[in-house]
Amino acid sequence: MKRVASLMEGWARGLGLPESEVLRWRAAAYLHDVLRDADWDDLRKQAPPAVRDLPGPLLHGPVASQRLWEEGVEDQEFLTAVAYHTVGYPELEAMGQALFVADFVEPGRREDREWRRQLRESMPEEWDRVTRIVTATRIHRILQREWPLRRETVGFWNRLVGQKAPDDQGGDPGPEDGR
């Protein structure tokens, strides 16, 4: 959690976000995995019906989000970021996307260390590219495990390939506009 928080803080600062946002991003990082080590059967019993069919390792996000809401957190973007940090979600805003990416590239992960280092060092400057790579890799792993693809994950991918970076204010039509 500390490693994810330190990445999120660096990226929030890199984007020039105000201190209140930096704090909010850090809080999401500290809370997103609060139930990661909980028993999958217990999590499934507590999970909202819409996500009860998630594979065991992915249940801790939605249940943590629900618990935070029950405890009085009303920040919807924050709750969505926590809920979908492993699944992806079309409406993930900058904080949710950052959490999704940070969780994947954090330096504690042992596999593909050099590749993950390059990805995290490309953030936040190459936000779109890195987010697409992380999402594509996660989707690939879902397919390899022969898990079903969630509608939320597919929607997230479709948004990533059809939209611009969350910090992009527009102006550049991009190559797809055919201008």
Ligand SMILES: [Fe+2]
């Ligand atoms: Fe997690």
